[in-house]
Amino acid sequence: QVQLAESGGGLVQAGASLRLSCAASGRTFSNNAMGWFRQAPGKERDFVAAINWNGGASNYADAVKGRFTISRDNAKNTVYLQMNSLKPEDTAVYYCAANEFDTVAALSRDYTYWGQGTQVTVSS
Numbered sequence: 410q411v412q413l414a415e416s417g418g419g420l421v422q423a424g425a426s427l428r429l430s431c432a433a434s435g436r437t438f439s440n441n442a443m444g445w446f447r448q449a450p451g452k453e454r455d456f457v458a459a460i461n462w463n464g465g466a467s468n469y470a471d472a473v474k475g476r477f478t479i480s481r482d483n484a485k486n487t488v489y490l491q492m493n494s495l496k497p498e499d500t501a502v503y504y505c506a507a508n509e510f511d512t513v514a515a516l517s518r519d520y521t522y523w524g525q526g527t528q529v530t531v532s533s
Contacts, residue, residue, distance in 0.1 A: 410435050411433070411434070411435035411436050411507075411522050412433070412434045412435055412524075413431055413432070413433050413505045413506070413507060413522055413523060413524035414431065414432050414433075414434070414524060414525070415429060415430065415431050415503060415504065415505050415524045415525065415526060415527040416429070416430050416431075416432070416527060417429040417430050417527060418503060418527030418528045418529045419528075419529070419530070420530045420531075420532065421495055421529075421530070421531055421532070422531070422532050422533075423495060423496055423497055423531055423532065423533050424494060424495065425495050425531070426491070426492060426493045426494075426495065427492045427495065427529060428489060428490070428491050428492070429445070429489065429490040429492065429503055429505075429527060429529075430487055430488075430489055431443070431445075431487060431488045431489070431490075431505030431524060432485070432486065432487045433486045433487070433488075433507065433522075434486070437483075437486055438486060438507050439462060439483035439486070440462050440511060441462060441507055441508050441509065441510065441511055442459055442460065442461050442462065442507075442508040442510065442511050442512055442513050442514065443459065443460055443479075443481060443488040443505065443506065443507055443508065444456070444457070444458065444459035444460070444479075444505075444506045444507075444508065444513070444514070444515075444520055445457040445458050445459070445479060445488075445490045445503060445504070445505060445506070446503070446504045446506060446517055446520075447499075447501035447502065447503045447504065447529075448501055448502050448504070448526075449500060449501040449502075452501075454504065454517055455470065455501075456468075456470050456515040456516070456517070457469070457470055457473055457477065457490070457503070458470065458473065458477055458478075458479040458490060459479065459508075459513035459514060459515065460479045460480065460481055460488065460513060461511050461512075461513050462483075462511045463483075464480060464481055466513055467479055467513060468513035468514075468515060470515070472498075473492075473499075476492065476493050476494045476495075477490060477491065477492050477493070478490070478491040478493075479491075488505060490503070492529070495529075495531045496531060497531045497532065497533045498531075499529060499531050500529060500530050500531050501528075501529060502526040502527065502528050502529075503526060503527050503528075503529050504523055504524055504525075504526045505523070505524040506520035506521075506522065506523050506524070507520060507521060507522040507523075508520050508521065509521045
């Protein structure tokens with residue numbers, strides 16, 4: 410059974426940093442693009458970042474460019490999201506997702522597997 414397990418969320422003050430991790434099990438995603446999405450209360454799930462199989466290509470939402478960095482360790486079947494200079498508007502549940510193809514897509518419909526999410530709360 411394929412599982413994506415996010416970790417690393419928490420409550421931080423504005424300006425702080427967090428590093429989210431997403432560990433995959435049940436199959437390897439070393440040839441697949443991986444992505445991060447987030448959903449704030451009462452809002453739709455939004456794209457955050459995506460990375461291709463070897464980290465050579467990435468895609469970021471405008472709202473996080475220059476502050477967030479996506480990376481991966483294929484040996485560990487894990488993808489990361491380093492979040493710096495956090496803002497209250499970054500507060501959301503963050504979801505990890507796996508694409509069946511190696512495209513750094515920004516649409517949630519392009520991703521097949523999803524984690525349960527990890528809460529990130531940024532206080533002002």
